[in-house]
Amino acid sequence: MTSTDEGRLADLGYTSEFRREMSLWANFSLGFTYLSPVVGVYTLFAVSLATGGPPMIWSLVIVGAGQFLVALVFGEIVSQYPLTGGIYPWARRLWGRRYAWMTGWVYLIALLVTIASVAYGAGPYLSAFLGIEVSTTNTILCALVMLAVAVAINLAGTRALAMAAIIGFAAELVGALVVGGWLLLTERHHGLGVLFDSFGAGSSTGYFAAFLAAGLIGVFQYYGFEACGDVAEEVPDPTRRIPKAMRMTIYVGGAAATCVCLALVLAVPDFGAVIAGTAGDPVTGVLTTAFGATGLKVVLAIVLLSFLSCAMSLQAAASRLLYAYARDRMIAGSRLLSRFSAARHVPPYTLAVAAVVPAVVVIGSIISEEALVKIISFAVLGIYLAFQMVVLAALRARLLGWRPAGPFTLGAAGTAVNVAALAYGVLAVLNMVWPRTPGAPWYDNYLVLLSGLVVIGLGLVYLLAVRPYDRGDAPAGDAIPSSGG
Template sequence: MMNNHVESASGDDAARLESLGYKSEFRRDMSLWANFALGFTYLSPVVGIYTVFGMALALGGPPMIWALLIAGAGQLLVALVFGEVVSQYPLAGGVYPWARRLYGRKWAWLTGWVYLMALFSTIAGVAYGAAPYIGSFLGFEPGVLSTVVCALGVLVLATMINFMGTKVLAQAAIIGFLAEIIGALVVGIYLIAFHKHQDLSVLFSTFGAEKDGSYLAAFCAASLIGVFQYYGFEACGDVAEEVPDPGRRIPKSMRRTIYIGGAAATFVCLALTLSVVDFAAVINGTHTDPVSSILTSAFGPVGAWAVIGVVLISFLSCVMSLQAAASRLVYAYARDRMIFCSSLLSKFSHEKFVPPYALLLSAVVPAAVVIGSMISTGALMKIIAFSSVGIYIAFQMVVFASVRARLKGWVPSGEYRLGKWGMLVNLGALAYGVVAILVIGWPRTPDVAWYDNWIVLLSAGLVIGAGLLYMVIAKPHLRSDAPYADAVNQVASQPCAARSIA
């Protein structure tokens, strides 16, 4: 009976995909649990917090933790918008096909382009951030060259896992999720129970992080920990063609990623903050790696080594999930002939049920970013900042397209709908995203050359400019006959009741 139900659902999903203009090629091997795990490991509480904690604490002191709550609330609104869109358009590639159906071909091209470049940068940033933990695990102090080598090693391993197919990806995502739980909750509980040096009052004390200026400026700089943490839920939709009953399951996975991932990230940040002995040393720059010190002090050399091993699994699973999302976007672009080398990048392996050349591109470009990071001071923070601003820009392009479609009469017809709250949620998500983009892009290092200080906004402008130039010259948006801008004119095809946004 169970097999008959699964086969029936698979047949319905294939028919629905065909009604949207595409033939089903992926295998729907990803369960609700695995889809949530993919989004969770992409969002990755351990990777997000362990990578940025030291920098955020140095910039804003303990109150930087409140940025996690602010960003979590804002990104939940975005996740609700995305859930409604993916429920109607459960297509591989996420933001690109959503923008295509809501707005049009040009808007979709630019949305996907910005998101793809930011994804490549995020993959590089996470791989780069793993290097210090690889050094601690193997017993060496990573320099610039060894950091690059370690990051490239992480990329190679993640790519090998992705090439094994959807089923292996789903299993690896669940293993990564379990590692995240151990790295976040178990370690956090132990730190609070046995290694707490501070009380909760420190969360309201800046410890001089504002120096001679306003604390608002310091908090905005430190808030990178929040904005970097809360994306990844969209990966649940990037693999929509690999999930049975995606219109119901993916919105649920997205919301769970925000709820559970955000709670875990805030908890591990709290545990680390309360375990810091000397905030002044971190803020004035004499103590640059508080996480490693906390773990070694709390667990001893052997225990810290084991914890770092678990943390490295989290880093690997995060890179793996990011690559999966990026490769599906590249494939979605290529099958619509919207990108260079489309005939190659749209090739699909019916043995492993993955797009192999799209996966390879999702390793090669991040590797180039990692190698290129050797020429910039403070490379990790800048990679992370650009990654975040690019992702947020792409997100807001989809949210804006959703607002525009609503104003033109779009009535969502998927299994998950926001009902009467739809426009309010959309506008709230748009307002939050615009503010977040300004916060992320604002220059933070006035003591360096102007181009290095403005590198985040310059990089974003360069990526958008390159995308526009390519669109004007190559006109990729005119190559495909795939459907576009049909949301407003599409008649609701399923008489399903509107669901709660909770």
């Protein structure tokens, strides 16, 4: 750690036990593997294509632009407040203790269930790679293996995490480009004109509604850049490097995702069959045709590495957030959760929570896969809600006199970008919670919204009953001139 970094952290009221062993490229790789274009596209491609047809690819461009605005706002904040935990300490400095506690709570729950969803989603791919039956039991076992390997890497320390993130980034990017390039060269069945043809998708509801539903592939793709800030105390010169890493995550990750999606779209032989639901999984079909059984194994290995890297990055983010809570004595068990490994300089108990809680969620699918779906339905909504709570806090602070004081600022454009980022985020959240299955029971139709209300409700009960914001004396609300905590 340089004297400048130490001094800046001391000015913010903290000393750190983390080691600054994460380079700019490692920090960017952490965000990239969390965003994981392969995981996002491969997971949602089939349903998005069936819902919106080939034009669904434009959602990747639209959402990428919106999330880039959010990344710019986050860049200003982390440049002034380069603190471990990201979203929670940012909200604390911009608004205050209670608001920060609720922001961090929403984000923490979302991270934990996202880890579970990524691990569970990897199960069928690992089963296929190993040549075993894709069943609930095997999926659970594969998910638990994924969680165990990810936490072992994290427990090895910042340097191991950084190296694993770079390896994961390189493999995923090369894999995305190689797979995408090969499909474009050998399996291209259509011209670019199909990107403007719905092929009958949305004929019953109107295409705009269908495009919004299919556009969830974009909404679910572009997050992860905030993880660059979650490890701020492990990055040398974080006030300059982290904002840059966040922006790189958006445009490099977005370009890779769009490349993969474009190659898959142009390689699907019959869009009508996919939209009608008679074609099976188009991703598996395209990859099997293009690479054969042996080549498919190689592709599956890359996909599994992408899932592992994503779970690893999510665990790192969740553990640092929980540690930031504990360091400020804002959560039960703070004394234990704020402990450090003397050998590895990471918080082992928060890492354990980031592995055990998702494992419990995954194992719960033995009892009910439907219950697992209900729990996981909150994942992306929670992350977007937490994002927008920070964006709102930044806008409020600006209107009350805050002027970003880090090396990275947007200058006179800051307020306009902040407003645009908030408007985008609100629209994205509305798109996620909008009911789209009128024939289903009301509680299923509003499942995402209800899951969000449950998490927020439980957080409010804890906040009001336990009053964790009354503990500790760490600074809060100091971004606003003459403001108290």
